[in-house]
Amino acid sequence: MEKRVVFKSPWLPYALVAPQLAITLVFFFWPASQALYWSLLIQDAFAARTQFVWFDNFRDLFNDPHYLASFQITAVFSILVTVIGLAVALLLAVFADRVVRGAKVYKTLLIWPYAVAAAVAAVLWVFLLNPTLGVVTHLLRALGYDWNYLLNARQALILIVIAAVWKQISYNFLFFLAGLQSVPKSLIEAAAIDGAGPARRFWTIVFPMLSPTTFFLLVVNIVYAFFDTFAIVDAATGGGPVQATAILVFKVYQDGVQALDLGGSAAQSVILMAIVIALTVAQFRFVERKVQY
Amino acid sequence: MMKSGNSTLARAALAVALFALATQAQAVTEIQWWHSMTGKLNDIVADIATKFNASQTEYKVTAIYKGQYDESMTAAIAAYRAGNPPQIVQVFEVGTATMMAAKGAVKPVYQLMAEEHEPFDSKGFLGAVASYYSDTSGHLISMPFNSSTQVLYINDDAFKKAGLDPANPPKTWPEVEQAAAKLKASGAACGFTTGWQSWVQLESFSAWHNVPFATLQNGLGGMGTRLEFNGPVQVKHIQNLADWAKKGEFTYKGRKDEPLAAFTSGECGMITTSSGSYANIKANAKFAWRTATLPYYADVKGAPQNTVIGGATLWVLNQKDKNMYKGIAKFFTYLSSAEVQEKWHADTGYVPITLTAYDLAKQKGLYTERPGFDIAIKELTNKPPTANSKGLRLGNFVQIRNIIDEELENVWSGQKNAKQALDEAVKRGNEQLERFERANSN
Numbered sequence: 236m237e238k239r240v241v242f243k244s245p246w247l248p249y250a251l252v253a254p255q256l257a258i259t260l261v262f263f264f265w266p267a268s269q270a271l272y273w274s275l276l277i278q279d280a281f282a283a284r285t286q287f288v289w290f291d292n293f294r295d296l297f298n299d300p301h302y303l304a305s306f307q308i309t310a311v312f313s314i315l316v317t318v319i320g321l322a323v324a325l326l327l328a329v330f331a332d333r334v335v336r337g338a339k340v341y342k343t344l345l346i347w348p349y350a351v352a353a354a355v356a357a358v359l360w361v362f363l364l365n366p367t368l369g370v371v372t373h374l375l376r377a378l379g380y381d382w383n384y385l386l387n388a389r390q391a392l393i394l395i396v397i398a399a400v401w402k403q404i405s406y407n408f409l410f411f412l413a414g415l416q417s418v419p420k421s422l423i424e425a426a427a428i429d430g431a432g433p434a435r436r437f438w439t440i441v442f443p444m445l446s447p448t449t450f451f452l453l454v455v456n457i458v459y460a461f462f463d464t465f466a467i468v469d470a471a472t473g474g475g476p477v478q479a480t481a482i483l484v485f486k487v488y489q490d491g492v493q494a495l496d497l498g499g500s501a502a503q504s505v506i507l508m509a510i511v512i513a514l515t516v517a518q519f520r521f522v523e524r525k526v527q528y
Numbered sequence: 529m530m531k532s533g534n535s536t537l538a539r540a541a542l543a544v545a546l547f548a549l550a551t552q553a554q555a556v557t558e559i560q561w562w563h564s565m566t567g568k569l570n571d572i573v574a575d576i577a578t579k580f581n582a583s584q585t586e587y588k589v590t591a592i593y594k595g596q597y598d599e600s601m602t603a604a605i606a607a608y609r610a611g612n613p614p615q616i617v618q619v620f621e622v623g624t625a626t627m628m629a630a631k632g633a634v635k636p637v638y639q640l641m642a643e644e645h646e647p648f649d650s651k652g653f654l655g656a657v658a659s660y661y662s663d664t665s666g667h668l669i670s671m672p673f674n675s676s677t678q679v680l681y682i683n684d685d686a687f688k689k690a691g692l693d694p695a696n697p698p699k700t701w702p703e704v705e706q707a708a709a710k711l712k713a714s715g716a717a718c719g720f721t722t723g724w725q726s727w728v729q730l731e732s733f734s735a736w737h738n739v740p741f742a743t744l745q746n747g748l749g750g751m752g753t754r755l756e757f758n759g760p761v762q763v764k765h766i767q768n769l770a771d772w773a774k775k776g777e778f779t780y781k782g783r784k785d786e787p788l789a790a791f792t793s794g795e796c797g798m799i800t801t802s803s804g805s806y807a808n809i810k811a812n813a814k815f816a817w818r819t820a821t822l823p824y825y826a827d828v829k830g831a832p833q834n835t836v837i838g839g840a841t842l843w844v845l846n847q848k849d850k851n852m853y854k855g856i857a858k859f860f861t862y863l864s865s866a867e868v869q870e871k872w873h874a875d876t877g878y879v880p881i882t883l884t885a886y887d888l889a890k891q892k893g894l895y896t897e898r899p900g901f902d903i904a905i906k907e908l909t910n911k912p913p914t915a916n917s918k919g920l921r922l923g924n925f926v927q928i929r930n931i932i933d934e935e936l937e938n939v940w941s942g943q944k945n946a947k948q949a950l951d952e953a954v955k956r957g958n959e960q961l962e963r964f965e966r967a968n969s970n
Contacts, residue, residue, distance in 0.1 A: 279626075284968065301956075367786075368789055495605065499963070
């Protein structure tokens with residue numbers, strides 16, 4: 236027989252979820268509905284004149300080949316940031332999990348980059364890779380490789396991927412490390428006794444048991460790549476050369492905050508929101524099936 | 529008992545003290561001045577406010593750093609929309625059209641000064657400065673503050689090494705190319721670069737050669753302007769730069785101020801960039817250098833005309849409390865006085881905005897002490913400004929500059945020729961102008 240705890244009071248359950256609901260309403264639904272409304276307006280910066288224009292902002296966007304190109308750049312960027320970020324963090328976490336001596340120092344050092352602001356992270360990498368002053372640039376030149384992300388689109392993309400990944404690795408690392416430490420030692424020892432080598436133990440036992448963590452990080456990292464990276468692009472490349480690194484969220488920031496085109500920027504953020512909602516739903520429907528809890 | 533009595537007494541004393549402070553604060557009207565000046569410039573701005581505050585007792589100007597130009601402008605607009613605007617905000621030149629179109633949000637400076645009976649003569653300002661910020665009837669809408677223009681800087685040591693005479697810097701663009709070729713031949717990594725490519729190589733370039741950048745006096749004539757910087761003079765120049773880039777004589781080093789580092793590090797022997805970079809170069813260059821006049825094409829009729837400015841002005845936002853205006857007007861009178869302006873000019877490298885401040889600097893021997901420091905002013909006042917050289921006023925200018933940057937990068941990387949890129953930039957820029965007109969028409 237099923238045992239259920241039931242609230243006797245009719246209002247208590249609502250009171251308990253009310254704070255949660257209030258936060259969601261105030262910090263998600265309200266701004267999202269504002270963005271939806273604004274995306275249908277054309278307004279001057281001071282809001283002295285407001286016109287309701289239906290879907291004109293969206294029409295302008297989809298008639299702009301540069302905006303359409305930005306989708307592809309965003310896709311490539313997000314996939315690279317997510318895949319590289321997860322892979323490197325997992326590798327580091329597996330190593331850190333095995334380290335006995337100095338483990339705390341090693342872990343602390345790996346967590347540090349998370350405390351660095353996105354714009355600062357970008358500037359740090361720009362200092363290393365700047366075509367005029369960069370230390371790494373000089374090394375690459377000495378090796379005969381011409382590094383100049385100011386004109387080379389691929390190199391510019393590499394630069395922002397490195398900065399974005401570096402910034403996020405600590406976060407991924409923390410979760411992977413916690414996940415690894417909750418894998419029962421007895422399972423691994425049993426496999427070792429059966430003669431499974433380290434690689435096989437990892438792929439058949441540890442990796443499947445990490446799948447809830449990996450799935451969670453996959454969702455978080457994609458959202459990170461889509462939403463939280465504009466400061467990196469702004470500080471590192473400004474979207475250039477041409478528009479090689481102008482990812483969708485950077486264009487939202489550029490048009491809305493820097494250029495004060497609020498209607499156009501709101502329309503872009505609505506599109507971005509739709510993409511991320513679709514991606515998250517897809518992940519929960521298709522990827523989550525493979526997750527073993 | 530004794531203890532509690534003491535604390536009651538202390539509280540009462542504190543209350544009296546606070547009340548006294550509060551009434552004192554009420555007597556002084558606070559004027560907030562939002563700006564975007566960093567580092568040493570921030571200190572100088574704070575110093576101006578402090579000295580003004582010490583000069584009288586009724587008003588207190590508080591200078592507040594609100595982030596970079598775009599950030600402080602956005603912050604001021606947000607504050608205005610929330611019904612609590614600052615009194616004065618510093619806005620960069622590309623924001624001018626947005627500010628001017630802001631119906632009812634801005635108090636024009638000429639009106640403010642007239643209403644408050646403060647002496648104000650827009651003829652006293654440098655022509656190229658005043659025209660950039662005046663309405664169609666010649667009234668100043670915002671208060672000129674920090675203005676700079678474009679000059680050529682050369683590395684004397686690199687010039688000597690290449691067998692060139694630094695005392696005789698290149699005057700025309702073909703001479704720049706010859707010098708860059710010689711610098712390259714002497715082993716320099718880069719002959720010549722430029723900062724702020726849109727501003728230097730197209731906006732001011734057009735004024736300097738007296739060709740239009742956009743219709744309706746580059747937008748000063750009002751709404752409905754369209755870009756036309758894809759004319760033969762501009763196309764020829766950009767194509768020349770592209771050809772020189774292929775030969776390695778011109779090197780692209782970034783959209784904004786980043787290229788300056790390539791000059792101060794000694795990598796590039798020449799740079800065209802803001803006259804406001806003087807202090808930075810002086811602090812960082814470990815070689816002999818000098819300022820020279822912006823190059824031109826001798827075969828273009830009327831060149832050189834005059835250059836256009838960049839920088840920022842101070843805008844007065846509409847106030848509910850009309851008593852504020854008196855204080856703002858008094859502060860502007862103080863700010864534009866010859867002494868304050870001459871010191872600002874000498875300390876920062878921005879041009880003095882009034883002719884009397886320029887005269888004062890000459891009297892004080894500033895230009896004999898620092899040769900080349902007056903080249904920017906000479907360029908701005910070279911000839912009376914024409915319809916093509918008064919300034920630019922374009923809606924969505926931030927986006928238009930981005931578009932120009934993008935299309936020029938297509939040229940430097942060899943993906944487009946100058947004509948294709950400038951045609952495309954004009955087309956895309958005009959779409960932005962149409963969008964701006966739509967947002968700002970009734």
